[in-house]
Amino acid sequence: MSALGDTDTRRLAVRILVAQSVVTLGLAALVAAVVDGASGRSVLAGGLIGLISNLFMTIAALRYTQNPGLALGRILIGQLGKVLLTVGMFLALAQRKDVVWPAALAGYAATLLVFWVAPVLSAPKLPPRGGHR
DSSP states (O other): OOGGGOHHHHHHHHHHHHHHHHHHHHHHHHHHHHTOHHHHHHHHHHHHHHHHHHHHHHHHHTSOOSOHHHHHHHHHHHHHHHHHHHHHHHHHHHTOSSOOHHHHHHHHHHHHHHHHHHHHHHSOOOOOOOOOO
């Protein structure tokens, strides 16, 4: 079993995807309520771009394999697909006339922030260091 097939890794990946969903929906609702609907929809669009591309990467990378070379290949293909999806979805979003770009980019950035913060918050808590110097 490769490290990528590890149950803890899969659980963490699911936690990250769920957290990205919650942050995207919450931020979009907040911005829609405080600013306006177009900004809220733009936050939602940007957040969905981050979430969908990360979902693709997760599915591609976390398929079980006992072959380390195949696992690395899946990670590389997943990353390439993630980049292509992100660029393609932003290009599609650019075709719309009602996009509020600062809001869309904030929604996307929020998913990236969650990607880095969620593992830290999910990490096991270490006991305090007990030694004196």
